[in-house]
Amino acid sequence: MSQVFKQDLTDTSGRPGGIFFVELLMAEHCDILDREHMVEVFTKHLGTVDCFSYGADSAGFAPQNYKVHYEDNDAEVPPTLMITKCEKIDKPVLDDFDRSQVWNCPNVDDLLAECEYRVFATDMLAAGLESKQRADMLVKYVDALLELYPACKAVVFGPSRKFLSRESIENYPDKAVTRFIDYAVNVRYFNIQGTEDMMVDSVGMSTLFLPDVQYHFHGMNPDDVVIHAYNMLYFILENDNPVGDGDTISGLENGELDSNVQWTLHYEDSLIQPVRAVLDVNMGEYALGTR
Incomplete structure (x- = not known):
């Protein structure tokens, strides 16, 4: 799909605990x-x-x-x-x-x-x-x-x-x-217009008062990041979200989980609508933006 969409942070439909x-x-x-x-x-x-x-x-x-x-x-x-x-x-x-x-x-x-x-x-x-x-x-x-x-x-x-x-x-x-x-949870993928930057995030976890995940990155196969995101979401739901701000999680090396690669997690507001709390995954050398 080659359509261009604008960021819309007036969309607050991701209210935690809302009606399913x-x-x-x-x-x-x-x-x-x-x-x-x-x-x-x-x-x-x-x-x-x-x-x-x-x-x-x-x-x-x-x-x-x-x-x-x-x-x-x-x-x-x-x-x-x-x-x-x-x-x-x-x-x-x-x-x-x-x-x-x-x-x-x-x-x-x-x-x-x-x-x-x-x-x-x-x-x-x-x-x-x-x-x-x-x-x-x-x-x-x-x-x-x-x-x-x-x-x-x-x-x-x-x-x-x-x-x-x-x-x-x-x-x-x-x-x-x-x-x-x-x-009920959608893992989404976006290219950032005019750059080689990418975004993978999820939407739907706020129904359960749990955080969605967000990856802002470059230089990595997005399919591998999507798989990592789903694994993160399963972990969050199965364990009632034990993740604290600043905790780390095993990252990817050549598309595979590698415990020697540690990515840092921080709670932030989402970069793409709807506005909601997310666990932003700092992907080290592949990460973009300031945190």
């Missing part, structure tokens, strides 16, 4: 599903759920295996999962900037042209869950949604704008909680 949502894209309109069937499928994937609202426009469910603790009244309350009715898509699902960062779906343009309808699904009141607990709930939520809507052809993950085909989600081999990263 997905768009289920379909070629044809569908009616809202049968209440009992929805409860059955959600129970299969998430454990016991209460359907607390159901109507022509939306349905709401409370998964009882996930509880948010409120210290002010010592209460434990489940989050809510909401599904809207199917609606006609009236504007592009992805803008040009989002489209430039679709890496996991080679037929994205065909799917966008084919799918004229969508269903929105969100979580609410879930920010108080622990990071891995919320990630676990959300990936199982997505799996349940795909079973509920067999006509769904692709999924757009709201916070990160990651676009995945139905098949790539259904065929994902690893059912560990870290698949949240492969579903």
